[in-house]
Amino acid sequence: MKTEERRDFLIRSMQGIGFVMCTGTLASLLQSCEMNEDSLNPDITTFPFDIDLSKPEYSSLAVIGGAVYANNPDGNNGNDIIIIRLEQDRFLTVTSICTHQGCSVNLPSSDKPTLFCPCHFAEFSPLTGEVLVQPKLGTASTLPVFRNEFDKSGNKLTVYLPGNG
Numbered sequence: 001m002k003t004e005e006r007r008d009f010l011i012r013s014m015q016g017i018g019f020v021m022c023t024g025t026l027a028s029l030l031q032s033c034e035m036n037e038d039s040l041n042p043d044i045t046t047f048p049f050d051i052d053l054s055k056p057e058y059s060s061l062a063v064i065g066g067a068v069y070a071n072n073p074d075g076n077n078g079n080d081i082i083i084i085r086l087e088q089d090r091f092l093t094v095t096s097i098c099t100h101q102g103c104s105v106n107l108p109s110s111d112k113p114t115l116f117c118p119c120h121f122a123e124f125s126p127l128t129g130e131v132l133v134q135p136k137l138g139t140a141s142t143l144p145v146f147r148n149e150f151d152k153s154g155n156k157l158t159v160y161l162p163g164n165g
């Protein structure tokens with residue numbers, strides 16, 4: 001329930017039962033709603049990483065299915081991300097770090113069209129980052145996917161990375 005809805009609910013409830021409350025008590029009750037709301041919805045900070053797709057290092061992304069590594073030391077703990085062009089206006093952006101034991105995952109290739117981890121042979125979907133093949137020992141989980149926005153007119157991709165820490 002949103003803060004405003006909870007406020008309205010509390011006010012209606014108190015009116016309905018003829019409850020008379022001093023202003024100070026009501027204020028503290030409403031304030032506690034706001035505090036609860038904050039703790040339920042922590043402010044998740046992400047780091048916007050702007051990528052100019054017209055730069056030569058991103059030329060592979062000019063075609064659908066193209067994939068590259070990219071890096072910004074201020075986000076994703078300085079680890080590479082993988083960008084794959086899924087459609088003309090749609091990209092998958094995931095971490096390159098394998099969720100099994102932290103090796104770097106390979107880009108899709110003609111030999112191996114998945115995101116393949118050479119350490120223990122896990123494979124991840126190049127469409128979603130989901131596990132397609134588990135490692136030889138143990139388990140991996142879906143590669144963290146980062147939200148992105150594509151500015152078609154500027155040929156710019158903004159990837160929202162988790163910060164460092």
Ligand code: FES
Pocket residue numbers: 098099100101102103117118119120121122135136140
């Ligand atoms: S670290 Fe990737 S499969 Fe083990």
